[in-house]
Amino acid sequence: MIEEGNGPARWNGLGRWGWIATEVMLVLASVGPVTAQQREGAAPSPAPMTLEEVVGNVIDGSRRLAAARASLDEANELVTEAWGNLYPSVDVSMNYTRNVSPAVNFVPASFFDPEASADEQIAVQFGADNAWDGLVDVQQALFRPAIFLGVGAANRFESLQEEIVRGQVHDVVTEARVAYLDLLLAQEQLRLTENSVSRVSETLEETRAMNEAGLSSDYDVLRLEVELANLEPNLLRAENAIRQTKRRLAVLMNLEVADDLTVAGELASMSLDEPSANSEANLSVLRFSGQEVPVDAGGEAVQELVGTAMASRSDVQQADLTESLRHTEMRVEQMEYLPEVSLFGTYQVNASQNGDPRFFGSPRAYSRRVGVQVTLPVFNGFQRESRIDQKRAALRAAQSQASLLRDEAEIEVRDVVDQVHEARARAGGQRRAVVQAERGFEIASAQYVEGIGSQLELTDAELALRQSEFNYAQAVYDYLSARARLDRATGNVPTAGRGAR
Numbered sequence: 001m002i003e004e005g006n007g008p009a010r011w012n013g014l015g016r017w018g019w020i021a022t023e024v025m026l027v028l029a030s031v032g033p034v035t036a037q038q039r040e041g042a043a044p045s046p047a048p049m050t051l052e053e054v055v056g057n058v059i060d061g062s063r064r065l066a067a068a069r070a071s072l073d074e075a076n077e078l079v080t081e082a083w084g085n086l087y088p089s090v091d092v093s094m095n096y097t098r099n100v101s102p103a104v105n106f107v108p109a110s111f112f113d114p115e116a117s118a119d120e121q122i123a124v125q126f127g128a129d130n131a132w133d134g135l136v137d138v139q140q141a142l143f144r145p146a147i148f149l150g151v152g153a154a155n156r157f158e159s160l161q162e163e164i165v166r167g168q169v170h171d172v173v174t175e176a177r178v179a180y181l182d183l184l185l186a187q188e189q190l191r192l193t194e195n196s197v198s199r200v201s202e203t204l205e206e207t208r209a210m211n212e213a214g215l216s217s218d219y220d221v222l223r224l225e226v227e228l229a230n231l232e233p234n235l236l237r238a239e240n241a242i243r244q245t246k247r248r249l250a251v252l253m254n255l256e257v258a259d260d261l262t263v264a265g266e267l268a269s270m271s272l273d274e275p276s277a278n279s280e281a282n283l284s285v286l287r288f289s290g291q292e293v294p295v296d297a298g299g300e301a302v303q304e305l306v307g308t309a310m311a312s313r314s315d316v317q318q319a320d321l322t323e324s325l326r327h328t329e330m331r332v333e334q335m336e337y338l339p340e341v342s343l344f345g346t347y348q349v350n351a352s353q354n355g356d357p358r359f360f361g362s363p364r365a366y367s368r369r370v371g372v373q374v375t376l377p378v379f380n381g382f383q384r385e386s387r388i389d390q391k392r393a394a395l396r397a398a399q400s401q402a403s404l405l406r407d408e409a410e411i412e413v414r415d416v417v418d419q420v421h422e423a424r425a426r427a428g429g430q431r432r433a434v435v436q437a438e439r440g441f442e443i444a445s446a447q448y449v450e451g452i453g454s455q456l457e458l459t460d461a462e463l464a465l466r467q468s469e470f471n472y473a474q475a476v477y478d479y480l481s482a483r484a485r486l487d488r489a490t491g492n493v494p495t496a497g498r499g500a501r
Helices: 013-031 051-061 063-084 145-212 218-253 280-287 299-312 314-337 383-450 455-490
Strands: 089-098 103-108 121-126 130-143 340-353 364-375
Touching (some): 051 145, 145 383, 145 455, 299 383, 299 455, 314 383, 383 455
Antiparallel strands (some): 089 130, 103 121, 130 340
């Protein structure tokens, strides 16, 4: 209620908290799973997407993967271009010249008239009004080692690009899995906050009734009203987290609209120890994993995971391919010391006419040549030596990078395995804590209704229940996200049946 006075309007005690409780309930009504418009026959929301469906859509629609695949197509064409150097090259050229003023040279007249004076010159025209020239030139490399090594380098570059695409698939799939879990966690936060609002609101109504009957104090009512008001920003925070995660998933899947995006699963009800106790939605999340991790994984099991990472991890494979490519590039430069042998042949036709042009009309002349050309590089200003040293330095850098990546990969695998075990153990402990907190809240509620328990005990029990439920959901989230990172760390990422192409 609003009191009118000399100063500005203000809320009195009970009316103010009643208004806040009403606001919180309105927020709950606005985010509920079924809106009034849906109950009146509006278009239903799309069915929640499973994790496998999200991953499949990400692989099909990711723009990062589209760019990586385009680079792979470019590498394929580079291989085709490199192979082209092994085939003969054939060039055909044709020229036509119209001599508007044919060239004239002066020669001694005695060439044509022996009786002419020695000083007498005569003008002689060279060339006709029209000149035609046709040439066919054929070149075939017989011995050029750099060509064969160039083909090998192109093939290695193509393999590197294929591995880059596979690595991008692993990255975007892992990112999608973590974003999916982020959305489940945000939804869990919203659901638990809504449950808390519902429990606190119910307790507040009972406390108000008890206060009117003289069985509870005004302070008990005020404390519950404050707790209810403090839950409102938590609701808004959870809603914002959901919207942000939906937008991130929409970008990964290349979707324009993110508001209608919903995902299947519920972290708080997910059982890691009893798979059969899970719903189908939760099972779809638990099944989508690549590398199995034994609960009692010891040194040998972890070492086996490290071996899998060395053989399958994409960045390690990229580093090895890069090292091989750099070595081949250095060999290509070293082959420049060797001679090159090639076969050549030409066929040429010349024709010229005065007057109107006639396409290769008479008279015509023909020229045919074949031969072998040997080229021996001798000196080019130390450029070749400098290029070899550059490639050798690039090879050493690639070797150092590959060694570093293998060590970092082993450390990451071991760290993530520890995180998986820790989250699994924490989930088991938090599961038991939820059961105990539920029982504690039931006892505190019953004692408070009977008048033998305090409102503070009830509030603490509700807070403990809410926190234990979220802690369990957080532990499950940590376990599943660690499993996703372990799959990427070992190079064993599930891809929903889609390949790298």
